[in-house]
Amino acid sequence: MHPLFDLSGRVALVSGAAQGMGKAMSIAFAEAGADLMICDLNEGGLQATAAHIQSLGRRVIPVTCDITHIEQIRAMFARLDQEFGRIDILGNVAGPSKLAMPEDLDLKDMEYVIHGLLIARFCACQEAGRRMLAVGKGSIINICSVGGVTALGRGNFAYSVGMGGVAQMTRELSTEWSGRGVRVNAILPAQVMNPGLEERIQADPNLESMFLRGIPIGRLGRPDDIKGLALLLASDASEWITGAIIPMDGGNLAQNAGGTSGPRKV
Ligand SMILES: NC(=O)c1ccc[n+]([C@@H]2O[C@H](COP(=O)([O-])OP(=O)(O)OC[C@H]3O[C@@H](n4cnc5c(N)ncnc54)[C@H](O)[C@@H]3O)[C@@H](O)[C@H]2O)c1
Numbered sequence: 001m002h003p004l005f006d007l008s009g010r011v012a013l014v015s016g017a018a019q020g021m022g023k024a025m026s027i028a029f030a031e032a033g034a035d036l037m038i039c040d041l042n043e044g045g046l047q048a049t050a051a052h053i054q055s056l057g058r059r060v061i062p063v064t065c066d067i068t069h070i071e072q073i074r075a076m077f078a079r080l081d082q083e084f085g086r087i088d089i090l091g092n093v094a095g096p097s098k099l100a101m102p103e104d105l106d107l108k109d110m111e112y113v114i115h116g117l118l119i120a121r122f123c124a125c126q127e128a129g130r131r132m133l134a135v136g137k138g139s140i141i142n143i144c145s146v147g148g149v150t151a152l153g154r155g156n157f158a159y160s161v162g163m164g165g166v167a168q169m170t171r172e173l174s175t176e177w178s179g180r181g182v183r184v185n186a187i188l189p190a191q192v193m194n195p196g197l198e199e200r201i202q203a204d205p206n207l208e209s210m211f212l213r214g215i216p217i218g219r220l221g222r223p224d225d226i227k228g229l230a231l232l233l234a235s236d237a238s239e240w241i242t243g244a245i246i247p248m249d250g251g252n253l254a255q256n257a258g259g260t261s262g263p264r265k266v
Pocket of ligand 1: 015093194
């Protein structure tokens with residue numbers, strides 16, 4: 001491994017680590033030498049990720065936590081202080097969504113999504129940021145979405161507006177904190193396969209081809225696609241990269257909605 005990507009001696013906290021991109025990100029950090037605190041609502045999945053990380057020889061503390069609850073986030077950081085006494089990397093991966101057309105959306109659902117994506121995620125950034133600022137070094141990675149910078153439609157209103165806030169929160173925190181050593185970046189995935197998406201694709205056979213029309217690379221994302229970019233942003237390899245809102249989208253954002261991608265090998 002190139003030494004710029006080495007995370008030995010560092011501690012990462014990753015949410016949504018029981019499956020999908022949170023799991024892939026956690027394993028990438030462990031493979032690069034980091035110890036981890038991982039959290040999720042799904043205890044079984046969390047234990048499986050923890051076992052994988054342990055098998056790599058890294059220390060891991062799994063915490064069952066609902067990241068939409070402020071008091072649970074704060075309790076998790078208090079435990080992090082006891083167990084590790086430091087945090088070098090924060091991966092904000094889990095986040096709520098509610099599908100509904102804007103004209104039908106219940107304001108309580110809107111509040112829940114905005115609270116989970118913005119207030120609760122900000123709380124995690126604030127807890128990590130305070131600790132990182134105290135030592136003058138750290139990297140925060142917010143998983144956002146292509147829906148945070150463009151409109152998705154299809155009832156994604158609450159999620160998309162919340163993710164727009166995540167992108168702006170990333171820019172603001174980077175501007176406030178990077179001069180004191182804390183970098184803050186965001187990753188914008190397009191459609192990455194997960195059990196929820198798989199169900200929706202099975203229920204609507206046209207959905208996958210519709211998504212693929214907007215993905216010039218010619219396949220949907222896989223959770224492991226996040227590993228390289230997450231490791232880059234977490235490590236010293238990205239020492240001068242901050243406030244970046246980086247697509248991980250198979251070319252989706254580069255293509256105009258009316259555009260057509262070229263011939264594909266897949
Ligand atoms: N998959 C995509 O197409 C896609 C695209 C853009 C952005 N995203 C965002 O990336 C993140 C991860 O996506 P994924 O596809 O890996 O998801 P996933 O559904 O595979 O996994 C999400 C994980 O988060 C956990 N989780 C959900 N709510 C939680 C809560 N309140 N507290 C703690 N844990 C919770 C779940 O138990 C699950 O283990 C989400 O924020 C999602 O909005 C996903």
